[in-house]
Amino acid sequence: MIKENPIILGIESSCDETAAAVIRGRRLLSNVIFSSATEQAKYGGVVPEIASRAHTEAVDEAVVKAIREAGITVNDIDAVAVTYGAGLLGALLVGLSFAKSLAYSLNVPLIAVNHIRGHMSAAYLADETLTPPYLTLLASGGHTAILHIKSFTEFEVLASTSDDAAGEAFDKVARILGLPYPGGPNVQRLAENGKAEIKFPSSLVRGSQTQFSYSGLKTAVINFCHNAEQKGEPLNKADVAASFQKSALEPLVKKTIENAISLNVKTVTAGGGVAANDYLRNSLKAECEKHGIKLILPEKKYCTDNAAMIAAEGLIQYQAGNFADMSLNACAQIPLK
Ligand code: KG4
């Protein structure tokens, strides 16, 4: 039986966050995140085996805590939504196996969630009235795209990156600048004290309206830093960070707004780790305000990896009647569509 406001438990374990959350309809009841990021930072990035072990240790506690903090009992759960990809296989399997056994033992539906679709759906919890059509700016460690969400289950990709994702570029530039993992927030922090006056190439491919590219921008930053080093010139890292950040993010905001105006879409949302970036958030806010567009921006903690967004996307799939069976397997790569 399909309920109007089901209680859905979401489980996420695709990278270095072990997360569990409970929603009732579009209302978030609890949100628990355990992260192995501090341990991963020692190695400069995510070590898959360390992530898998950390998930194994944390998943049970995360789910129990999410159920307790939601003020429900395990028997109140109407469906279990879990990330089945994309991500690290070993890491995904921990959450997936847990979700399967729980759904099986409770005799409730299992819902397979594409992690990226989860990022897109975080906005549904930020505004319970959000209804398609609207545009989403999606920017994470693996994806960068502007999407036209036409209905709860249909969308069109209006623009996307042809190589690296925006988050990946932040992580690489962080490494060049000697900043620790995770790169994005550290580049942002450094950029706050810098001037965005160095001319780096725009992340929008020249002459294109639909293609972003981050590899050229990354190479330009590397060359700039190496040049300064070879000439023995002082390098103002804060200026490099600020200039990179502007070149990387300004075109994303500009194209999102241009598309909203030309399609006459009145609502814009954002999702993915890079949507936690203050420069991006502030310029989206300013541009949307200027053009009379409603902006729905999930809080930062729902932009980076979390299980609330997995439960939210689970609700969309639940309402569409898309349920998985016990043969569901983890997938390292899955296309956006
Ligand atoms: O969505 P996410 O948590 O994981 C997936 O890739 O699915 O995104 C992680 C990415 C990383 O590349 C990280 O550096 C970037 O999001 N990120 C940021 C910020 N916070 C996270 N990038 C720029 N500014 C931030 N404040």
Ligand code: ZN
């Ligand atoms: Zn993610």
